[in-house]
Amino acid sequence: MTINLRDIIENADIAVALDWYKDDNDGYTQIGRLVHDLKYLYINNTQDPLFTYCVDQLATEFKKFIDQLENSIPNFRIVAISPVPSYNPKTAINPNGSTKIMYLVTERLGSIMDRKFSFNLAEKMTDKQAKTNPLQPEDIKARILPEADQNATILVIDDLFGNGNSANITLKAIKEKNPHVKLIFVTATKNKYGGLGHTVVGKLNSNMPKTADNGHQYFKIDFNYDNSDEHVNVFEDNAFFDAIKEMDTGALINFQVKRNKKGYWNISKINSIN
Secondary structure, eight states: OOEEOTTTOSSOSEEEEEEESBOTTSOBOHHHHHHHHHHHTSTTOTTSHHHHHHHHHHHHHHHHHHHHHHHHSTTOOOOEEEEOOOSSBOBTTBTTSBOOHHHHHHHHHHHHHTOEEOSSSEEEOOOOOTTTSOOOGGGEEEOOOOGGGTTOEEEEEEEEESSSHHHHHHHHHHHHHOTTOEEEEEEEEEOTTOTTOEEEEEEESOSSOEEOTTSOEEEEEEEEETTEEEEEEEETTSTTHHHHHTSOTTOEEEEEEEEOTTSOEEEEEEEEEO
């Protein structure tokens, strides 16, 4: 199956995820398992044959989708492949960088499809992580493609899609430098509910609980995310309600927050309280 991301990703002619990261039973999908194992089991043991196997399998999943596109759309052909950029990746020109899964998948996909690939079409200029600090436009730099490719169709790939911030900034940067290219965004997987969450610092609005229209009590925590004032309500059936009840008004709380399937913020973890 594929998940259409066109309503989330701007500047892409096509934007999809190949599958969900996890299924409805909270187990990994087939592609989700490949992504998980590469990111968390084999990343520190790249000599393990299973690491190479998973890279090959993930590249093959991308190829299957691209083959379908190229066979179904007249005069459609991917010219070059680029990953959503990571900071300080290990490449031929940067051998002391860190191993990045999607750079290896990009190289392998380029090989099995006999297409060009680029690691400098878009580059990440900061080591901050999107899940803790939202990327800003200045964090991704793109370059102008050679004249022969300025009207080309470029494939940009990723492994795990959360809220789309990194992908959107990357594609916008590429498009600003190369306004006539067609961009195809394909991520291996999408997290159904926005990924692991974002680490923020919030302030307890009051240590006196408020009462909702349905009679349930809740606490309100104010925080700022992506330069926007936000808040999260913690209701009495929440696992963190009793802990928050013991805090003082104005207490600073370092926590992880993510949106649920209805679009409301939920606390997924409390890291510390000051």
